[in-house]
Structures are given as structure tokens and as C-alpha cells.
Amino acid sequence: MAVRFKLYYFTDEIREYLQGVINGSRQGVVIRSVPLTAALPEQTNHDADVYLVEYDETVPGMDQWIEKIQHQQGHPAVYLYLREASTETLLKALRLGVQECFVQQIGEEEFSKAIQRLLKIKTGLKPGEKTQIISVLGCKGGAGVTFIAVNLAHSLAAPKKEGVLLCDLDLGASDVSSFLDMQPKYTIMDLVENFDKIDPQYLRDIVYSLESGLEVLPGPPRLEEGELLQAQHIDNILTYIRNQSLYRWLVLDLGDHLDDITLKALERSDLIVLVVLLTIPGLRDAKKILETFKLLEFKDDKIQLVVNSFKNGVDIKLEEGEKFLGREFLAVLRYDHGAVVRSINEGRPLLESQPRHRLSGDFAALVDKLQAEGSENGHRPGMWAGLKRLLRLGGKS
Numbered sequence: 068m069a070v071r072f073k074l075y076y077f078t079d080e081i082r083e084y085l086q087g088v089i090n091g092s093r094q095g096v097v098i099r100s101v102p103l104t105a106a107l108p109e110q111t112n113h114d115a116d117v118y119l120v121e122y123d124e125t126v127p128g129m130d131q132w133i134e135k136i137q138h139q140q141g142h143p144a145v146y147l148y149l150r151e152a153s154t155e156t157l158l159k160a161l162r163l164g165v166q167e168c169f170v171q172q173i174g175e176e177e178f179s180k181a182i183q184r185l186l187k188i189k190t191g192l193k194p195g196e197k198t199q200i201i202s203v204l205g206c207k208g209g210a211g212v213t214f215i216a217v218n219l220a221h222s223l224a225a226p227k228k229e230g231v232l233l234c235d236l237d238l239g240a241s242d243v244s245s246f247l248d249m250q251p252k253y254t255i256m257d258l259v260e261n262f263d264k265i266d267p268q269y270l271r272d273i274v275y276s277l278e279s280g281l282e283v284l285p286g287p288p289r290l291e292e293g294e295l296l297q298a299q300h301i302d303n304i305l306t307y308i309r310n311q312s313l314y315r316w317l318v319l320d321l322g323d324h325l326d327d328i329t330l331k332a333l334e335r336s337d338l339i340v341l342v343v344l345l346t347i348p349g350l351r352d353a354k355k356i357l358e359t360f361k362l363l364e365f366k367d368d369k370i371q372l373v374v375n376s377f378k379n380g381v382d383i384k385l386e387e388g389e390k391f392l393g394r395e396f397l398a399v400l401r402y403d404h405g406a407v408v409r410s411i412n413e414g415r416p417l418l419e420s421q422p423r424h425r426l427s428g429d430f431a432a433l434v435d436k437l438q439a440e441g442s443e444n445g446h447r448p449g450m451w452a453g454l455k456r457l458l459r460l461g462g463k464s
């Protein structure tokens with residue numbers, strides 16, 4: 068995972084030195100360097116995670132300027148660099164609320180530890196909280212699962228910079244990479260092959276980091292590769308990531324199939340977002356899946372129904388859909404072919420490319436409701452193993 072640095076310096080010599088330190092670390096990348104003069108520059112947000120500032124206490128207004136950085140959108144961290152410092156200066160610098168102060172030579176290990184501390188804070192996990200797994204599952208092919216999973220993961224990651232990993236577990240039709248215009252070097256297959264060597268650093272090297280802060284574990288590039296994956300692999304990966312508390316949210320694109328792999332992922336999930344289309348076949352498929360979930364003894368509050376592509380006046384009425392399924396819908400996402408296709412073709416989440424669009428507003432409402440959902444959405448592990456014989460896996464039972 069890349070940590071984006073914005074660098075402020077007084078002399079070219081220090082710029083070169085600090086750039087070398089950042090680029091020499093495994094995760095740091097300089098996205099912008101800005102020279103400082105006695106007239107401190109206006110701050111503009113470039114989505115940096117860290118501002119590394121050469122500190123000079125004799126420059127008037129510098130302390131207030133540093134405090135202002137920390138109140139910017141996204142609350143970037145501030146690291147100060149001092150050529151030399153008395154204890155007094157150091158204490159004064161620390162009182163500004165900055166994350167780290169470096170004096171003179173910066174050791175490689177010292178810098179890497181500072182980044183690790185920052186990444187821990189970035190996950191957004193508070194003491195006692197655990198990673199929440201949200202699965203997105205469709206009742207039908209083409210229901211909008213990937214579109215919803217991508218935009219949901221983006222909205223959870225972007226504003227508060229919470230750690231979010233989006234995993235493409237639709238192994239037969241992995242689409243997440245094209246929805247986000249990514250050319251990933253690694254996929255879930257690399258993680259499976261090297262699972263015995265896994266550590267947090269290795270995982271962060273494998274996942275693809277987007278500028279918004281969202282991280283992605285892409286699906287297998289080819290169908291036949293996906294066939295090598297087993298439910299146990301998925302279980303190992305999800306359990307490892309959750310136990311390491313590396314992310315606040317894990318969002319899974321499960322496509323629309325119930326099979327060993329997706330059932331394992333559903334079993335491990337805290338919340339299941341079931342994507343429903345308000346047509347007769349769409350509702351019938353939704354009902355069958357809900358019946359299957361009942362057999363699996365998933366608790367009702369673990370499952371949330373979200374209507375997608377809703378066309379008022381054309382689709383079945385919301386109240387009728389709720390009555391048929393015996394459940395309320397958590398949220399309704401309207402139909403807008405143009406907006407959705409444009410966002411998919413641009414390779415950017417709709418919420419990023421068209422944040423003011425009415426469909427983006429529908430998403431914001433969905434995210435608010437999901438965030439408000441309690442984390443106590445229990446399930447009974449292992450229940451599906453016996454029951455799967457009763458189900459026609461791969462179909463909709």
C-alpha cells in the first residue's frame with residue numbers, strides 16, 4: 068500500500084535528501100514537492116496522506132500553518148524534519164500535534180516504523196473494534212453487484228480515509244479491475260499461492276492501491292485460474308485479514324452464484340447486501356435466496372436488501388416487493404443507464420466522477436444506513452456444510 072507524501076522544503080539539498088528517504092522506503096511515494104519561503108504558501112489538498120515539512124521555528128506563522136494542515140479535509144498526518152533541534156524546540160514541535168519529528172539523519176528503520184504506525188491509525192479501527200465484512204450478492208446476473216460493490220467500497224474509504232479492501236470473489240467473471248481501470252500486477256491467485264509466506268507487509272504489496280485510498284484485491288485474470296480456488300483458501304484469506312485488523316471494512320463482490328466459495332464468504336460476513344431487481348423473475352430469485360439463507364440459519368439482521376435499477380412506474384412497486392419478500396428494503400438505487408455506463412467506461416466510481424448525481428445521493432443514503440447497522444450480525448459457522456447437500460449449488464436452489 069502506497070503512502071502519499073507531500074514535501075515542503077527550504078533548500079534543494081534538503082528536498083533531495085528527504086525525497087531519497089521517502090522513495091527509499093517500501094511504501095512512501097512523493098506526490099508533490101513545494102519550496103518554502105518566508106511567505107508560507109496557500110495549502111491545497113492533493114490527497115496526501117502525510118505532509119513532511121522542513122521545520123524552521125524562526126519563520127513567522129509556521130506553527131499556525133502546520134496546525135492548519137492537520138485540519139484539512141482527510142486530516143493528513145504531519146511529519147516534521149529539523150536539521151538540528153534543542154529539547155525545547157522539539158517539545159514545541161511535538162505540541163503542535165504532529166505525528167513524528169525527525170532530526171538530522173533519518174534512519175531507514177526509524178522511518179519505516181513511523182509509516183507502520185501511521186498505517187495502523189489509517190485502518191480506522193478503534194480499540195475493541197473488528198474488521199467488518201460486507202458481501203454484495205446479486206439475485207440475478209447483471210443485477211449491478213460489481214457497480215454497487217465498487218461504489219460502496221469507495222464511499223467507505225474516501226471521506227474518512229478508513230481502511231477498506233475490496234475483494235473480487237466473483238471468480239467466473241471478475242470485473243472489478245475494469246470498473247476501476249486497473250492493470251494489476253497481482254491477483255488473489257498470488258495470495259493463495261504464497262499463503263504460507265503471508266505477513267501484513269506482503270499483503271500490502273499484493274493489493275492494488277487507488278488514489279482515493281481504496282485498496283483492491285483483484286480476482287483471477289482467467290476463468291480456469293479461478294477454478295483452482297477452494298473455499299478453504301477464501302476462509303484462510305478472510306480469517307487472516309480480519310485477525311490482523313488491517314482494514315476497517317472488507318467489501319466482497321460475490322457475483323450472483325451460490326457455491327462453496329461464495330457460501331464460505333457469506334458465512335464469514337457480518338453483513339450481506341442482497342441486490343434485488345423489482346421484476347417478477349428478480350423477486351422470485353430473491354425469495355429463493357432468502358429461503359436458502361433461512362436454511363443456513365443466517366440471522367435476519369445480517370441480510371440487507373437493496374433494490375437496484377429502480378424505475379418508478381415501470382418496476383413493481385416498492386411496497387409490493389417488500390410484501391412479497393416479507394422484508395423491508397434498506398435502500399433503493401434508481402435506474403440511470405447513462406450515468407452508470409459513463410462511470411464504468413471512465414473506470415471511476417460514480418461517487419468520484421459524478422458526486423452530485425442523484426444516484427450518488429442514493430448511494431450516500433445506503434452507506435449511511437450500512438454504517439449505522441450494528442456489528443452484532445451473527446451467524447452460525449459451519450451450518451452450510453451439511454445443508455449444501457440439500458441445495459442445488461451453482462443455481463439458485
Ligand SMILES: Nc1ncnc2c1ncn2[C@@H]1O[C@H](COP(=O)(O)OP(=O)(O)OP(=O)(O)O)[C@@H](O)[C@H]1O
Pocket residue numbers: 205207208209210211212213214215237240242322323375376377400401402403404405407408411
Ligand atoms: N442503477 C443502475 N442504473 C442503470 N443501469 C445499471 C444500474 N446498475 C447497474 N446497471 C447496469 O447493469 C450492468 C451490469 O452491472 P454490473 O456489472 O455491476 O452487474 P453484476 O451484477 O456485477 O453483473 P455480473 O453478473 O456480470 O457480474 C452495467 O453494465 C450497468 O449498465
Ligand SMILES: [Mg+2]
Pocket residue numbers: 212213214237240242322
Ligand atoms: Mg459483476
